[in-house]
Amino acid sequence: MKRICGLIVICLSLAACSGVPTSGPIEQGPVVSVAGQDQFIRVIARPPVQGMSPEDLVRGFQEASASADGAYIVAREYLTGKAASIWNPGAGVSVYDNGGLAFATKGDEVQVQGSLLGSIDSTGQYTVANPGTKLDDTYSVTKVNGEWRISSLPPGLVLGPGDIDRGFRAMDLYYFTRDFGTLVPAPITIPVSGAGMATQLVRALLAGPTSWIAPSVRTGFPEGTRLALDSVPIVDGVAQVALSSEVLAADDATRKALSAQLAWTLRQVPSVGSFRITVGGQPVAVPGQGPVQSVSTWNNYNPDPAVKGAIAVSERGLVSVTAQDKLSVIGQTKPAIVSPAIDVGSTQVAGLSLDRRSLWTAKLGGNQTATKRYSGAELSRPSWDSTGGLWFVDRGKGLLLIRAGVVSAVSVIGLPPGVRDADLLSVAIARDGTRAGLLIRRGTRVEPMVARIERSGDVVRVADPIRVESVLTDAIDLSWSDSGTLAVLGATGAASLQVAYIAVGTARVGSVSVPDGAVTIATAPDMETLIGAGGSLYRSVGNTWTSVGAAVDPAYPG
Secondary structure, three states: OOOOOOEEEEEEEEOOOOOOOOOOOOOOOOOOOOOOOOEEEEEEEOOOOOOOOHHHHHHHHHHHOOOOHHHHOOHHHHEOHHHHHHOOHHHEEEEEOOOOOEEEEEOOEEEEEEEEEEEEEOOOOEEEOOOOOEEEEEEEEEEEOOEEEEEEOOOOEEEOHHHHHHHEEEEEEEEEEOOOOOEEEEEEEEEOOOOOHHHHHHHHHHHOOOOOOHHHEEOOOOOOOOEOOOOOOEEOOEEEEEEOHHHHHOOHHHHHHHHHHHHHHHOOOOOOOEEEEEEOOEEOOOOOOOOEEEOOOOHHHOOOOOOOOOEEEEOOEEEEEOOOOOEEEEEOEEOOOEEEEEOOOOOEEEEEOOOOOEEEEEEOOOOEEOEEEEEOOOEOOOEEOOOOOEEEEEOOOEEEEEEOOEEEEEOEEOOOOOOOHHHEEEEEEOOOOOEEEEEEEEOOEEEEEEEEEEEEOOEEEEEEEEEOOOOOOEEEEEEEEEOOEEEEEEEOOOOOOEEEEEEOOOOOEEEEEOOOOEEEEEOOOOOOOEEEEOOEEEEEEOOEEEEEEOOEEEEOEO
16 A cells, blocks of 8 residues: 655754763653754645545545644645544644554544554643553544545544654753752653744743642742743843733742742753743842843752762772772771662761661761661662652562651552552652652563652652653662653663663653673762672763772762
8 A cells, every 4th residue: 555655854953962871772762852952853744635545544644743834734634624623633642653553444434553652641741651552543534525534533643753753842841849949840742833942831831730740849930820922032032921910929939939940941942041020011020130030040949959979888888989980988887788878968878788678877977886777678779858758668568768767658659550569679769859760560570660759748648650661671770860860770671781861751761781790870960870780880981881999889869
């Protein structure tokens, strides 16, 4: 059956990618470009031609719907008048994998099937599909003036990885932790065409966080605040943010908070260097700021604060890992510990006994007597949160949290069917304290997932774990590289271990191979990845590794 070519790519300009190393076989589908690594590809859709079969018609529509020009004006030509009037391409996107789609015609229906990578909802929230999830859509066709046209179809769009990479961008909206202490990125995936990027971002920011992260964050914008003009024009690099009058009710602290949210959200747009907030044409006063604020301000709310260097475990005790690849002894604990974790302030260390059945804490530095905090069966490496809480897993029992010396069990609400708290293997808490990276055993697989942490007074809940990638079949350790990236030491099938760098809430996954015998990983914002393997410590240098010395169990603060 012939294939109708519905799209012509007419312009391509690619910028080099930077960031985490990416090589090897771990793949997940569309790598959605980000600001500063932009690519401009304009896709022109072809309208239907005479004599199309039902299958050709649906194929042509699928390809034409990758172009949003003119509110999908060309794609709508494949539909009957009634279908064109009610079809809502903004309802969401189903993303199929590189295997493509299969078409089958039965009478006046065309069945479209494929494997689903993920979906993007109407708010831009990207959800990774469970492995094996199928896409199965039906399109009804009818003849109009002797030519086939689609009379009914699924809502939204059905696009492939290339379509997503060309036409969408993964961006972050910024909200606050519940105590307004630090910003938290809330990723969305939005189309390039249509309203400008600054307009889309501010509009989405004012609409509030996506449903998954909403219970864990807050916004500084008063309820009901909206764009007065429904656009954010950029004049000489200054984004003009004209807001409705609700924002005038915000006190000074709240105006600072909402300014920080705007600064961090808009700094992703390359053409924006500063922004102006106005109501009714008049500037909104923000303490300590002029009428025009730089997008580089408000770094005191940085979701990725600088961290001090790493530590590791050697035969001489705890050692620091210097920039010169030297291991310097910083002290010992009595008893000795393994699998250490440093708190955010780099004042305390937690770790496990040599048999990994008890958890101890001590001051960091010098020779210290450790205090036993918990005894169990088989413990995971502990992880500190930003409030001083210490999290770990007692395998076979579940997730535990120590606060003010009190140990409490924390059930994970919303685990996948058939998975229990006893199936948890490891935990790593994001440095802002709003998300928990988890390794979960499901059947023969060990899967990385991310759950949100909800805090209300003294009550702490962990809820709604979600898949963050779709290909790993095994994982042995994990660490937060930054506020939006989870690094997982894992493998796909019988392949060798790799580090998968997963941009949580997007479709982006990069990977790099690791030294033989790798068992532990440590990452931190703007710091090299460290791997403990076979009694030796390795540091990442691009896509390669250099040996640091005889040590294991590296750890960065947080």
